[in-house]
Amino acid sequence: MAIFKGNDVHAVAPDVAVAFFQGIMPFNTLDAETLGDLARHCRIDFFPKGTRILTADTTELTHLYLIQRGGVKAFLEDDNGEVTLKDFRGEGASVGALAIIRGTPANLNIETVEDTFCFLLPREIFLDLIEKQAGFAHYYLKSFSEKIVTTAYNELRHHKVAPRRNEDLYLFSIRVGDLVKTLRKVAATATIQEAAAFMSEYRVGCLLVHDTIDEDKIVGIVTDCDLRSKVVAAGLDYKEPVATIMNSPVQTVLSQSLCFDVLLKMMATGIHHLAVERGGRIIGVITSHDIMLLQGHSPYYLFREIRAQQQITGLYPLARKIPEVIRGLIGEGAKAGNITQMIAILNDHILGRILTLLEQEMGAPPVPYCWLLLGSEGRREQTFKTDQDNAIIYGDPVDEAEKQAAKTYFEAFAAKAIDHLVNCGYPLCPGEIMATNPLWCQPFSVWKHYFDHWIAAPEPQELLNSIIFFDFRAGFGETILAENLRAHLNREIAGMDLFFFHLARHCMETRVPLSFFKNFIVEKDGEHRNRLDIKRQGLTPFVNFARVLALKFGVKETNTLARLKALMEGEQIQGELWSAASEAYELQMQQRLVHQLRQIETGILPDNHIDPADLSDLERRMLKDAFTVIDRLYGVLERMYPVV
Amino acid sequence: MFNILKPGTWFAPPHPLIGQNREAFARFDQSRPLTDYTFVVCDTELTGFDRKRDEIISIGAVLIRDLQIDLGATFHQYIRPRNIEHTQATLIHRITPQQLMEAPPQEEVLPAFVEFMGNSLMVGHFLALDMDFLNRAARKVLGGTLSNPGIDTMRMAQGYQRVLTGHFQEEEDRSCSYALEDLAKEYHLPMFKPHDAFEDAMQTAYLFLFLLKKFRKGGLLTLQDIYQAGRVGNMWY
Numbered sequence: 036m037a038i039f040k041g042n043d044v045h046a047v048a049p050d051v052a053v054a055f056f057q058g059i060m061p062f063n064t065l066d067a068e069t070l071g072d073l074a075r076h077c078r079i080d081f082f083p084k085g086t087r088i089l090t091a092d093t094t095e096l097t098h099l100y101l102i103q104r105g106g107v108k109a110f111l112e113d114d115n116g117e118v119t120l121k122d123f124r125g126e127g128a129s130v131g132a133l134a135i136i137r138g139t140p141a142n143l144n145i146e147t148v149e150d151t152f153c154f155l156l157p158r159e160i161f162l163d164l165i166e167k168q169a170g171f172a173h174y175y176l177k178s179f180s181e182k183i184v185t186t187a188y189n190e191l192r193h194h195k196v197a198p199r200r201n202e203d204l205y206l207f208s209i210r211v212g213d214l215v216k217t218l219r220k221v222a223a224t225a226t227i228q229e230a231a232a233f234m235s236e237y238r239v240g241c242l243l244v245h246d247t248i249d250e251d252k253i254v255g256i257v258t259d260c261d262l263r264s265k266v267v268a269a270g271l272d273y274k275e276p277v278a279t280i281m282n283s284p285v286q287t288v289l290s291q292s293l294c295f296d297v298l299l300k301m302m303a304t305g306i307h308h309l310a311v312e313r314g315g316r317i318i319g320v321i322t323s324h325d326i327m328l329l330q331g332h333s334p335y336y337l338f339r340e341i342r343a344q345q346q347i348t349g350l351y352p353l354a355r356k357i358p359e360v361i362r363g364l365i366g367e368g369a370k371a372g373n374i375t376q377m378i379a380i381l382n383d384h385i386l387g388r389i390l391t392l393l394e395q396e397m398g399a400p401p402v403p404y405c406w407l408l409l410g411s412e413g414r415r416e417q418t419f420k421t422d423q424d425n426a427i428i429y430g431d432p433v434d435e436a437e438k439q440a441a442k443t444y445f446e447a448f449a450a451k452a453i454d455h456l457v458n459c460g461y462p463l464c465p466g467e468i469m470a471t472n473p474l475w476c477q478p479f480s481v482w483k484h485y486f487d488h489w490i491a492a493p494e495p496q497e498l499l500n501s502i503i504f505f506d507f508r509a510g511f512g513e514t515i516l517a518e519n520l521r522a523h524l525n526r527e528i529a530g531m532d533l534f535f536f537h538l539a540r541h542c543m544e545t546r547v548p549l550s551f552f553k554n555f556i557v558e559k560d561g562e563h564r565n566r567l568d569i570k571r572q573g574l575t576p577f578v579n580f581a582r583v584l585a586l587k588f589g590v591k592e593t594n595t596l597a598r599l600k601a602l603m604e605g606e607q608i609q610g611e612l613w614s615a616a617s618e619a620y621e622l623q624m625q626q627r628l629v630h631q632l633r634q635i636e637t638g639i640l641p642d643n644h645i646d647p648a649d650l651s652d653l654e655r656r657m658l659k660d661a662f663t664v665i666d667r668l669y670g671v672l673e674r675m676y677p678v679v
Numbered sequence: 680m681f682n683i684l685k686p687g688t689w690f691a692p693p694h695p696l697i698g699q700n701r702e703a704f705a706r707f708d709q710s711r712p713l714t715d716y717t718f719v720v721c722d723t724e725l726t727g728f729d730r731k732r733d734e735i736i737s738i739g740a741v742l743i744r745d746l747q748i749d750l751g752a753t754f755h756q757y758i759r760p761r762n763i764e765h766t767q768a769t770l771i772h773r774i775t776p777q778q779l780m781e782a783p784p785q786e787e788v789l790p791a792f793v794e795f796m797g798n799s800l801m802v803g804h805f806l807a808l809d810m811d812f813l814n815r816a817a818r819k820v821l822g823g824t825l826s827n828p829g830i831d832t833m834r835m836a837q838g839y840q841r842v843l844t845g846h847f848q849e850e851e852d853r854s855c856s857y858a859l860e861d862l863a864k865e866y867h868l869p870m871f872k873p874h875d876a877f878e879d880a881m882q883t884a885y886l887f888l889f890l891l892k893k894f895r896k897g898g899l900l901t902l903q904d905i906y907q908a909g910r911v912g913n914m915w916y
Binding site for chain 2: 049050051052074075076077078079080081082083085086103104150152155
């Protein structure tokens with residue numbers, strides 16, 4: 036009975052809070068009693084739309100925020116006031132977990148995009164859960180922004196869900212004692228300068244500090260970071276003893292600890308250098324970097340592997356690891372623009388390595404060439420499903436003999452390259468837009484001629500070609516060839532209003548998805564009935580718009596976000612339209628990536644068809660907002676190229 | 680005790696709680712920032728609206744401090760009515776007669792509630808009705824009425840609506856309802872089960888928080904601002 040609930044621990048917790056916690060991860064794993072206890076420690080706050088909740092690097096977190104109703108955006112703002120949108124979070128999502136776990140101020144700006152109610156869970160209680168509830172630490176690993184954490188999480192998932200290859204499970208099989216490097220230490224009375232010199236000599240990022248008399252007694256640790264912040268930045272005298280800047284006492288782990296547990300400790304404490312102890316003695320130091328290098332799924336690791344590969348066949352399995360790496364990045368919450376850039380970089384390196392090794396195998400080409408990437412590859416906007424779209428441009432041969440030599444060489448070269456690319460997991464282009472097609476393996480002068488023709492006679496096929504080919508960029512080889520072609524294009528296309536008129540009209544043929552079925556326009560019939568084609572209906576209008584204006588105003592960029600930014604900087608589009616379009620475009624990219632990732636994880640071939648029923652209310656509303664931007668873009672084109 | 684010749688004994692002296700309560704609000708300052716106050720959002724369930732016959736059978740309340748709902752400070756109590764026969768006939772609530780039979784009488788509950796309120800401001804949806812019944816009970820049980828200033832969320836909502844529509848004239852041109860449930864729907868607030876004193880108090884607390892922060896975002900920073908600009912009504916009941 037009873038119920039003056041003020042200080043009565045036996046009081047019944049409000050149902051609303053308990054029900055809320057039961058509905059969200061990872062709280063749903065807790066038993067009723069724990070939830071009741073949590074609920075009694077919560078507060079509920081309301082933030083009207085447009086309220087700044089957290090400010091990056093400034094706000095100290097006293098609570099974890101759990102969104103009950105509404106939504107927030109997470110963004111960063113640099114010194115010039117430039118805003119980078121990182122994330123939208125809706126009902127059930129949390130804010131501030133990372134900062135609380137690390138004990139740092141907020142790492143992102145958080146602002147409500149709707150009227151938002153939050154449950155506030157006190158910091159200490161949240162930390163207590165992280166420590167005591169196994170599932171909690173694992174769950175919040177995902178939101179850590181360091182790559183290291185993402186890979187750890189992936190490992191965890193493999194471990195739990197589908198343990199496949201043993202080499203994937205380093206984190207769970209290797210003990211830190213096996214990783215530890217030679218112990219480097221210095222006496223506490225040594226000067227800072229001596230310590231720094233020592234670190235340079237041995238190329239280490241940290242140094243243990245031992246007692247002056249007892250060399251085995253470790254009293255502290257000094258890191259690169261200490262030298263930077265406590266000495267150089269603070270203007271400290273280099274002659275001071277190193278003991279003045281060391282961190283003491285040293286945090287230690289046992290040599291038999293699993294790498295995974297050590298990683299957890301590093302993340303929980305924010306300390307990335309731990310001393311390793313065996314039989315009561317310090318035997319060395321382990322850093323987060325050492326553990327990261329173990330990981331097969333960090334982009335950095337893959338990048339190194341690709342660069343070091345000496346056999347083309349050795350690249351096949353590496354290329355097929357790319358989705359794994361990307362999955363990690365998405366899980367980590369990286370934004371779509373960065374993710375597609377990363378995909379492009381990794382794909383470029385695969386390509387570069389294949390062609391380099393191929394040149395070694397076949398001998399140097401008779402004339403310089405450049406491997407062109409077209410379409411979405413040209414725009415650095417590939418996702419998981421990427422057909423090949425490529426071509427070869429080579430230097431104009433000086434005579435008939437060289438012409439024949441080039442033709443023969445590049446024909447064989449392209450055939451082999453395309454073959455290797457297929458083996459790496461890049462499917463053939465159904466439209467034959469590949470370097471193996473004789474049409475698209477041509478010298479510079481022929482390419483110029485192609486481009487001139489398409490601009491001058493914008494018939495449907497020519498228009499289609501221009502859409503794919505004008506997004507070209509250099510993938511490998513003599514970049515100058517691509518640059519010259521771009522310069523030629525920009526020169527020739529200026530003032531070709533008939534071409535632009537048709538390009539703009541073509542762009543506007545894609546309907547703005549504003550008539551809604553369950554709030555959404557969807558395909559009316561066929562296999563993907565009741566689904567939204569996010570690429571064709573959502574993203575393509577942005578891509579097309581950016582292309583029309585980029586070509587019109589001589590912008591060299593091919594990436595849609597980069598084109599939009601350049602157009603804004605050139606004041607060809609308004610700043611407000613730029614930010615709306617960039618946000619809308621990136622949000623949809625994110626949706627598409629997450630959608631494809633889910634498909635890959637369930638073993639389905641990735642596509643672009645989203646079922647609106649799978650989206651949360653907030654996601655739906657945000658997509659709807661994104662679509663309204665398309666209408667504005669069309670408005671700009673309409674005014675520029677009206678049908679008289 | 681009672682002596683007809685000594686007017687001082689005509690009425691029993693008020694309960695010490697009432698004394699403290701009066702003292703706390705004797706020099707009440709409205710000009711402080713909103714964050715300085717604590718609020719108790721409450722709702723009562725009644726056997727009916729007849730002031731003579733009907734009584735309170737349930738009180739639900741939740742505390743707001745730092746302009747946040749504190750789930751660690753909630754109050755929910757059923758009250759055994761004196762006339763249980765009459766009650767059974769009129770119940771529209773979720774409360775079962777059994778629960779009421781087992782509940783403590785208002786002589787126990789009311790002092791606990793007054794203690795829970797402490798120096799907080801009272802908040803309620805159509806607060807006048809709740810206060811009327813609470814003060815009736817307080818007079819009986821504690822020998823005096825409550826001095827806590829009150830805020831009515833219904834009038835706040837009317838004020839908010841005037842701001843939204845830009846109509847500041849006295850006449851209400853609003854066709855829809857100011858019922859708690861309808862307002863909650865209109866403002867997209869999380870919904871609670873109606874006709875339960877505690878759930879209604881929570882619903883009212885959400886509404887209050889919503890309106891208060893909307894007003895605050897509009898630049899109304901003190902309690903006085905809310906009273907005046909929001910035209911929340913009389914401070915005293």
